[in-house]
Ligand code: HEC
């Protein structure tokens with residue numbers, strides 16, 4: 451009996467030990483299994499979330515691109531008459547709209563509006579004091595036409611010529627003149643020294659070199675900065691003097707007004723002579 455008891459007890463103990471021993475293992479297994487399940491659930495839901503996020507990001511991007519395209523479309527159709535007021539500011543939509551200029555339409559508009567009467571057939575003017583506009587960058591030409599219309603720049607003949615033009619028509623005109631060959635003026639290119647103000651400037655007067663902005667290289671020139679090479683010296687002097695006196699005041703931040711105010715008459719004449727005969731860099735080179 452005693453032996454049986456011992457055996458039984460031993461058996462019971464080992465059985466319960468086994469049960470106890472087995473329990474943590476299966477518990478572990480269960481925990482691990484459920485852990486794995488949770489992990490796979492999390493991963494699955496994570497990947498769902500990620501793919502949802504990606505899809506929604508793709509859709510958002512598509513929407514943004516679509517609405518961007520719509521905005522550009524809008525810009526060229528409805529934007530202008532509403533948004534360019536007399537208080538002109540360069541904005542991305544205006545810059546983009548200028549790229550929509552159609553030289554063919556511009557040519558027809560130039561004919562219809564008799565621009566050639568003063569500016570010549572292709573924008574090389576017949577009169578000394580009338581600027582040549584062939585080969586000029588379109589952003590500058592557009593802004594000047596706009597400013598004459600809005601009486602931000604004063605000229606009776608120009609006001610009459612542009613007062614009935616829409617912004618879009620001015621953009622086409624600017625595009626056409628930009629495609630025309632610029633004037634090449636004969637001049638004594640040899641032996642003529644470059645005015646120091648053109649390419650060096652004057653630190654004492656806080657004068658930047660003109661070429662800092664009016665660089666002959668289009669990639670270095672500001673998109674709105676006019677080409678001044680090949681300009682009629684008479685117009686050059688007249689307009690620099692107008693800047694100096696504040697009669698021409700349509701320049702942003704009074705940039706050209708403050709520069710010309712520091713120049714003497716002689717310096718303006720030298721610069722006019724220099725730029726008149728300095729050939730404009732061919733954009734195709
Ligand atoms: C009756 C003569 C006349 C007619 C016609 C005329 N212009 Fe002008 N234009 C001038 C004169 C003069 C100036 C210079 C005025 C000034 O000093 O601001 C000028 C200036 C300009 C300028 C500014 C150039 C610069 O370098 O700043 C542009 C651009 C221009 N005209 C384009 C045109 C276009 C385009 C037409 C036709 C729609 C036209 N003009 C018709 C006489 C004329």
Ligand code: HEC
Pocket residue numbers: 581593647648658659660661662663664674675676678681686689690700701702705706709721
């Ligand atoms: C900081 C840049 C900057 C510098 C430096 C600068 N310009 Fe200008 N200039 C401009 C911009 C921008 C315009 C166009 C203004 C406007 O929107 O009407 C302009 C316009 C002009 C025009 C009018 C062109 C025309 O066809 O009527 C002349 C001429 C001119 N500049 C000459 C000069 C000369 C000469 C110097 C050096 C003494 C000089 N600029 C220095 C930025 C500059």
